[in-house]
Structure formats: C-alpha cells, structure tokens
Amino acid sequence: MMDTDLFVAWFEESSRLIRRERDRLTRLDAAIGDADHGTNLDRGFSEVCKALADDPPGSASEVLTTAGTILIRRVGGAAGPLYGSLFRQMGRALRESPVTLAGFAAAFEDGVVAIERLGKATPGDKTMVDALTPASRALALAVRDGVGVHEALVKAADAALEGAKATIPMQAKKGRASYLGQRSIGHEDPGAASAALLLEALASVAG
C-alpha cells in the first residue's frame, strides 16, 4: 500500500534530485531548447514542497492535486502545464487512500494520457512522453504479475530511464527541439530526463 506520507516524500525526493540535476537538465535544454528546463522545475518543485509542508494534505489525492496545481502556477513554459496536468489528473483519478499499486498504476496512466492530450505528443516525438509511457506500461505489467510495490516502482523507474535514453537518436516532432529538425538528433530530451528523475525519486522513497 502507498500512504499519504509516501506521496509527500515522493515530491521531497523529486525536488532534491531535480535540484541536484538542475544544471544537467538545463544543459540538455541548451543543446536543443532554451536552457531553462532545470531552473523552471527546480523553482516549481521547491514551491510544491513548501506548500505540502505549510498545510499537510490528508490524502494521496490531495498531495497530487496540490502538487499539480502549484506546478501549473509556478513553472511556466511547456513543462509546467504538462507536469501539472499529470499530477492533477492523477489526483482526480485516485479516490482511495492509502493507494494500492493497481490504483496507482491506473491513475498514472490517466495522467500520462492527460499529457498526451494536452501536448498532442505521441511516443517517438522526443518528449517527456517517451519516458512516461514506458513507465506506465511497466507499472501495468507489474500489477498483472502481482509484484510488490517497491519492485514495481523500480521497474517503472528503469523503464523511464531507458525511455529517456531512447530519445537520444530521435528527431523531435514536438516542442522547441522540433525547430532544429535533424539537428535535434543525438541529444537526450530534457523533459524525458526530468520525467525519469521523478520516477527514480518515487522508487527510492518506496524502498
């Protein structure tokens, strides 16, 4: 089972990892974008942690809704609304608390679909979607195979990381990187890289 504290811990760990990896994310964005992805997420996730500390939410759903709302309010750019919608949609989908792995997997899938709908991106477009969809698939399989929460989240994190690395040879079809045409090939997508960090964070706090 995944309780409210776990979700709070998820965002604290995400914020820590993003702060640690901020310059790498910004460098990735500099190569095929505008060099602000790390700064933007760092700003947004630390605001999320402040908000969660200021008034501790009573349920997983509340944690996710608060986080999503703050990301939309504070991050800006493309990633703000996209990540914001991911978490808000998950918050909407998760009615139970504590949360079962199955419930989480379903909510996560809903969130990824929300991103795809908002950004009109599909796998292969070299976006965060390329890290998020493999993670979602890994969660679904884990539920089917009945593996434990931690193992499932580790599988999801691995899948996300793999998905992020897999964006390197892709030519971007969405976002700023698409302006580069062929020149976007050979660089990891910053949003995919940050998505992989979020799942790494979840796996480690569930450990």
Added chain:
Amino acid sequence: MMDTDLFVAWFEESSRLIRRERDRLTRLDAAIGDADHGTNLDRGFSEVCKALADDPPGSASEVLTTAGTILIRRVGGAAGPLYGSLFRQMGRALRESPVTLAGFAAAFEDGVVAIERLGKATPGDKTMVDALTPASRALALAVRDGVGVHEALVKAADAALEGAKATIPMQAKKGRASYLGQRSIGHEDPGAASAALLLEALASVAG
C-alpha cells in the same frame, strides 16, 4: 639642395612606410586611444600621392601646400588638421626652389610651431610634438655645423625616433591618451611614432 622631386618622393616614401606600419600605428592608438591612427594616415597619405601624381606641382612649396591641404581634407581626427597645418605652414614659409637645408630647417621649425599653436601641446605632453621638436632642433644644429643635406636629415630622423621612444614613460597631457591619466604611461604615442616615420622617409629619399 632639395628639389621639387625630392619633396614628391618624400610623400611617396612616407605613404609607403605608413602603409607598411599601419597596423602598428593602429595598435599603438588602440592602447591609449581609439585605434584609428594607422587607418587615418594611410588613407590621407595615399590621397596625397594621388594628388601629386595627378597634377605634378612646380615647386617644393606647392608640394607641401597640396599635401597639407589634402591631409586636412581627408584624414580627420586630431592628426589630420595637425599634420595638415605642419605641411601647409612649411609650404607658406618656403618661397625658394630648390630649397637649401637652412631654408628647409627654418620652414620645418615654422611648421612645428604651427602644430604647437593649433594643438596647444608642448614637449612632454606625449604627442607628435615630442618627435617633431627634437627633429627640428637637430636640423638647426646641422645647419649651424654646416653638415650636408643627407647627414642632416638622418640626424633629424634619429632625433625624431628617439623623441618618439621617449614618449613611452610620459603621462599624456593632450589628446585622447590624456583621458587615461596614469594609465597612458608605458605606451609609445602613436602620433609621435608616425612623425618619426615621416622623418625616416625624408632621410631615406634624400640618401
């Protein structure tokens, strides 16, 4: 005796030396000024040579007056009017043709005084005057000692070169370099350097 052709040759050789030393003069001006001295003189002296070729003057006085007028018309900046006045004043002073060394020395002194009057600079201010006055003095001594034209002009060239080098430790009190205050110390004055080139040119064509 110094005939009209010698004066024409003087400006041709000056133009050649200035073209050759243009970048050095500009570098000197970059250090304590605005990096245009070489370009300005190069432009002006090649115009002088064109004019002298287009309609060959009949006397030394004409050569100098034409040269001075063209320098005023084409160079601009501080050096244009200053060098222009030097040669125009010499042209005014030189009535004889061919010219005796005594006549030349007197006319040159008049020219230097004209520069001092126009620019209100005195020796030690770190300007072209610091190369021109030693040259004028050397000419006067040569006349007194009755040495030959070539030897006199070589002495003048040496004195001018020494005078130019002597500007290195000086703090500028006139021109752009004076804005630098103490920081003008340690650099050769570009105008003094170009003045030395003019006298070197004269010595070599009189050889």
Added chain:
Amino acid sequence: MKKLINTADSVVEDALNGMAAAHPSLRVRDNVVYRAAGPRPGKVGLVSGGGSGHEPLHAGFVGYGMLDAACCGEIFTSPVPDPIIEATTSVDGGAGVLHIVKNYTGDVLNFEMAAELVEGVEVASVLVDDDVAVQDSLYTAGRRGTGATLFVEKIAGAAAEEGRPLEDVAAVAADVNRRSRSFGIALTSCTPPSAGKPIFDLPENQVELGIGIHGEPGRTRVPIAPARELAGVAMDAIHGDMPLRGDLLVMVNGMGGTPLSELYVVFGEVAAYVKGRGARVARSLVGNYVTSLDMQGFSVTVCPLDDELTRLWDAPVETPGLRWGR
C-alpha cells in the same frame, strides 16, 4: 557571464521595476505591465506576454495604440496562467479581451489554460507564427512567433483604439499574422542569466541561419558572409515562401547585441532586394525590437500592406518601445 544585473533570480523583477520608474504611463503588478490609465470602457483589451528576454517586446509595447497588458514570464519561460487570468480580468473594458500569443508550446498551453479559467470576460486569441525557418508540418510544433508579433500588436492595437468589436480586432490580428513572414540570422548566441553561459557556441567564422528568439540554435550553420549575402539569405527564404509584391511593411530587427549602424547596413541591402523584386518598402522599422537577450544578429519581417493596414500602422501609438503621432 558579465551582465548588468543584481542576481539571476531577480533580473525580471528588477527590470520591470526600472521600467515602472522610467515610465509613469505604466503600472507593474506581479510581473504584469499595465497602462497606468487602466481599461477604457467599450475598448477591446489587448493582452500579450511570454518569456522575458525579448525586450522591448512585450512590456515596452504597453500603452495607447498597442497593448493594455503584458505578462512577463521568467527569461525565455512563458508566464503561468494566473497572471494571464489577472491581466485579462483587469483590462477588460466590457468589450472583451484579445490574447496575442506567440506560437510556442509553453505560451500556447499557458494562455489556453488562462483563457479557459478566466470568468466573465469574453476572450479571443490570435496565434503568431511567422518564422519561415520552420516548416509548419506534422514534424514540428509549427512556425515560431517572432517579429510579426510587433506588427500584430501595433495594428490590432490601433483597431482596438477605434472601438472595433472583439471579432473585428481578432480578425485584423489574424490577417496581419497570415500576411507576415520572418527569418533570422545569428552571429552569436545569447547568455540567459540563470544558465550563466551562452546557449550555444558559434565559431568565430560562422553564423547560424534560421534562429528563433530564445537562443535556440538555428537550422544550419554557414561561414560568415558580407551583409549583402546574409540579407539575401533571409530575403530568399521569405520571398520563397511568399513572393514579394506591392507595398510592404519591412522590419530589420536586431537580436539585442547588434549595433544600430549594422542594422542600417542590413536594411540598405534588404531595401535593394525588395526593389529588385519589383516590390516597394512602403513602411519600415529598423532597430532592436524583438530581441534575444545579448544575441548579435538580425531578423527581417515582411508584411504586405493594403490601405486599411497602412492606415492602422500609421495611427498614433505611445509606448516606451514604439511611439509616433502623439
């Protein structure tokens, strides 16, 4: 990195405070720049915005005859929905509000969210996508909004001052965007304060063709060439996409770090190119208007004019960045 800033985090706020201090005709609240006079009843409100770093765009175009409000995001980061909602509500004079949005994923998403969430205000939007360096296809996010944003804000602003209804103003704005084409060339990259170093490195002898206004690298890199050739490259790209004819509004825009004298050199070549194609420069603008921080380079934007658009372009405007007629 060497910049005239206090801290990388405070640069947007500090610059806006300076703007407010310099221009009594403006008010700044929560990184939104407003006309001090407030909304005019019955006039359509114009709200634009986007990431900062493009000054004078957008904040410098707030005032009579142009924008009512500009929402300023962090450097190169589109603003979040809240200030856009706040601005939209504040400038509504009862006739509705037009959002002028440059076509970037972030700008589009945040303005869309704001438009959905705002209450009690009729909102229309126009997307600016004039940059011919990008193909508008399934393989891209579509053309970027660059120089034409200024044309749209000026001409739609003039239409709004005339008291025209929202759908008219929106239609004029869309028409200007549809007619406009831009192409940009960079001599250097730019340095966002938070990044601390140039977004890309350009060798001393190379220029970047087809750049946007966020320091993104362009489509290709070629050796530096005389202004005449570089102007030709930009104009060929525009002419190839939309053959030049008739009366044109032409802007030669500096990317922020290029001195005015060089922009005039480029404009001379652009004007000659236009003449050579049998078209005519009817109106022009030369200067740093839609910039990319300290980037050196230029962009050309062309918009064919008719009498009505010419009249609206000539109409009085009084903003920090663009002013004539009053």
Added chain:
Amino acid sequence: MKKLINTADSVVEDALNGMAAAHPSLRVRDNVVYRAAGPRPGKVGLVSGGGSGHEPLHAGFVGYGMLDAACCGEIFTSPVPDPIIEATTSVDGGAGVLHIVKNYTGDVLNFEMAAELVEGVEVASVLVDDDVAVQDSLYTAGRRGTGATLFVEKIAGAAAEEGRPLEDVAAVAADVNRRSRSFGIALTSCTPPSAGKPIFDLPENQVELGIGIHGEPGRTRVPIAPARELAGVAMDAIHGDMPLRGDLLVMVNGMGGTPLSELYVVFGEVAAYVKGRGARVARSLVGNYVTSLDMQGFSVTVCPLDDELTRLWDAPVETPGLRWGR
C-alpha cells in the same frame, strides 16, 4: 571579428544609405545627413557630427526639433572641415548656424577650421564636455563630450524651432552642457571594423570604470559587481561633482551591445539613488542612444531641469532616434 557589414571601408557609407532608405524624412549627401525638407527660413540651423560608431547619435537625431544636419566621419574619426562647411552653408536659413561639438581634439580642430573657412554664414559653437571621469585640468584635453550631447541637441533644437536668435539658442545649449554630468562603465570593449579586434581586452570578471564613447580604456578596472553597486559608482562620481537636487533629467544609456532589460535594471538602481539623495527624476530616457559600436556597458547622464528646460525637453521632436509629440 563578426559584423553585419559588407567591407570595413564601406561601413559608414552603407549604414547611411540604409538610413536614407529607411527614413524618407532624411537626405544623405557626402556622409552628411540632412532633413529632406531643407532649411527653414528664419530658423537657426543646428549642425553636429563627429566620428561614426555612436549611432543613433548624431545622424539619428536629424529632424524636426533637433538637428538640421549631422556630419558623419569614419568610425571614431571626426569629420574633416569640407563636409562641415558644406552642411553649415546648406542648413543656414538666414538666422545663422550653431555647431554642437563634442570636446575631443579632433572634433574641436576640424569644426574650428570649418567655422573659420565658412563664408556668409554666422556661426556659433557650443562645446559639450560632460564626462566627470576626466578631470578638466592642465593635465588633460578636458572633459569628454558624451551623453549630454543628446540633451544639448534636443533642447537647443526645440529652442531653434521656436525661432529664437542664434545667441539665445547657443546660450541654451551652453547652459544644458554646463548643467550636465555623465559617467560610463564598460563590461566589454568594442571592435572597430578597420581594427578587426577589440580595442582592449577585459578579463571575464572585470569592468572598466570611467570609459568614453570611443572604446578608449577607462580610468580604472575593478571586479564585476551587482548592478546596484555599479550604478552607485557612476552616481557617486556624478553626485560628487554636482550634488543632486531638485528635478532631474536622467538618461541611462546603453553602449550599444547591452540589452534593454539590463539598462532598465540599472535605471531602477539609479532612480533609487536619486530618491535617496532627496532629488527627483522628473524626466528620463533609457536605451542605446550614445553608443560605442558593440561595447557592452552603460553610462548615466544627469541634467537638473528648470521649468523652461523641461518645456523645451517636452517639446515635439521627430527624428529616427527620438520622437514624441508628433
């Protein structure tokens, strides 16, 4: 060196051709920029000029309410007497001509020669020397003319449009110069096309204090500091020379390569400084007006205003570089 030029030799001419193409209100002849309308009978003519590379100064200030002609020399090289003579004769409307000359040996000598040689025109001259970084003493060529040149050209231009006699216009010009003080700070040097490389090298962590507008090095070099401190250095130098009080006209001027946003950051600090001294920013100007090619940096110019000077500053002006009121 990377520049938007055709050749180093043609840059001044090419830029002026571009200006003429962009501004039908101007005419260019022999590197002199004139009002297309020509001289107005009975109006004092205003002629200024100097080396090029300071754009929009001077050519960008030709037009109603400012200059009648600007004589443009080579980059950083004052013009020769002939074009100054030609300009002076051409703009004379019978009321005489005022020469506005920045205090540099070259400018002074060439304008003096022109004034002596011109025939049949009453000529007065005003020397601009506002730069407090230079001590006016026997040990210097005197203070440099920098930002105050714009103030002198604008205010004397307004007086001339009112039909005032030459001695009045000259007196107003001299008064504005006497009141004005400037100080400049550079983050980088600049690169004259003919030199091909920066005039001086400034380490990544240093700034140059007390610079002029010809890329000359300044008086001293210090480590880069926040905008607040750099603005303080400039304002202390000005305040120390002329205590700030009353209503002030304040310009924060960019050196050419500095983006507008940074200039606004500086202006915010300057405005706070002025307020802190109990004085008031009554009028202000923020932008790249008196530049040094692609140099990054800024200068501040301050001029105490009285009602009359305020009125003349506010009077309509219509030039490529400065425009309001029409």
